[in-house]
Amino acid sequence: MTSAQPTRVDTGRTELLSRAARSTDPLAMFAETSHHLRRLMPYDAAVWRVTDPQTGMMAAPIRAENLDEKGCAVYWECELFTENVNLYRDLAQAERPVAGLREATGDLPARSSLFQAFMKPRGLQDELRAVLRVGGRPHGHISLFRAKGRPAFGPAETKLIESLITPLARKLRSFAGTVPQSLPDTPHGPGLLLFDATGTLLSANDDALAHLEDLPEGPAVRAASGLEVPAWIQSTALKARAIAQERDRGHARVRVRARSGRWLVCHASCLREADGSLGPSAVVIEPAKTSEVVPLIVDAYELTERETEVTQCIARGLSTGQIAQELHLSPHTVRDYVKAVFEKVGVSSRGELVGKLFTEYYAPRAEPGIVRVHDS
CATH class of the missing domain: 3.30.450.40 (GAF domain)
Structure with missing residues (x-):
């Protein structure tokens, strides 16, 4: 046959x-x-x-x-x-x-x-x-x-x-x-954009304009000022208004990868006027915290829930014995999980694992906030 x-x-x-x-x-x-x-x-x-x-x-x-x-x-x-x-x-x-x-x-x-x-x-x-x-x-x-x-x-x-x-x-x-080849050393602070009830941009601060220049290409809406506002930012503002009107649920919050490779978070809320009526929707764009991006990166390597727990323990500096005690596993089982994580992520050491999952996206950003003191 x-x-x-x-x-x-x-x-x-x-x-x-x-x-x-x-x-x-x-x-x-x-x-x-x-x-x-x-x-x-x-x-x-x-x-x-x-x-x-x-x-x-x-x-x-x-x-x-x-x-x-x-x-x-x-x-x-x-x-x-x-x-x-x-x-x-x-x-x-x-x-x-x-x-x-x-x-x-x-x-x-x-x-x-x-x-x-x-x-x-x-x-x-x-x-x-x-x-x-x-x-x-x-x-x-x-x-x-x-x-x-x-x-x-x-x-x-x-x-x-x-x-x-x-x-x-x-x-x-x-x-x-995907790890970016390089990241800008001095990211901008929070950007703020205000939208009216129809999703029309009312105003934006300088940091918002800087972030917009780094966003991926895609459909955009031209504001009266000539500024091109990405469609997904406009939809985030509309989502916030829908939530405020109890027409939708959840949170008006989204993470995006900028062209520079840096992760940004965009979140919005609908403001209220002095009389209690709904006012403009405020959209904030700012660099994402490590805690907001790590779940995306871990998920990208298709780690299981248990493998993720082991990885988080490694990031905290726990030894094999300490991980076994905390997760109620045998040391042999922990070593098996560590080996599986290494293979999925493509690393050969714990230091390399932590570097790839937790620091490669953020080391340049942290540098300006470090105070270096040399005491004699």
Whole structure:
């Protein structure tokens, strides 16, 4: 009995994943994936996004294809304030984190506020969206659009996207472990931006302007001042307002990797006026603390929960015997875990492990805060 020959889709999927696996950064992976995916299932526009795995919020970088930049605010206003079909936060928890708009609405897309406000004015008739997740955490979003006159995304195409979710998410997760060649010695302080209820930028301080220059390229909204505001920052401001209005839950907080290689954290809250009404949304961008980035880096090396605990003990300087006592393990078992961690991270000593996971991203930043005294 002869085995079934691989189909065109099978062959194309294999090639797609092979190219994605060799990508050196998220944007390159998005470009390769989209290029090969279009050959397997045509679409007219797309958005590929990195997300913060802790909050699920859109981060950076982002690749937008055949879409105007003016629609970013409209898209996220629908997602956060009015939409109730295929929400990303729901898909992230769903058994199958992929869904088509026309399929979900019984081929009545006008039931969707996203369709009415964003898609229809742009001649788009269907959206297939997916959350790229692995280990129960979202690492990216995909939005594929088809124009009016095209057939709706079908079950076979949904199944194809579903088969790509885990390997693509795993690749996105791995990029957090990439060590930058160098980091600037003097990062800027907290940057502050104020946005009105529509997501329009009102003002920004000098530190915010400096941070914006270091952010990854991607869709942006031009403010009245001419400043280009990344779409994910605008969506963070809108998220804060949605939370304040009790239309959403969670935290308006996201971590991003700047072009310099340094990690930044962006968090927002909605201010209140003297009379108690909602005022502008304040967005703060600042260098991320080590504690906020280490989980991303550890996750990138696919360490298990126990391996992570052993690694944290090593970072504290505990010996094998002390680790065994604290974690209620035998010294032999601890040595096995240490060996497994070394192999995954690609190091050969405890010092090298601590350096790679905990200090390589932050040593330059810590230097200006050191007071050196030479007593005689």
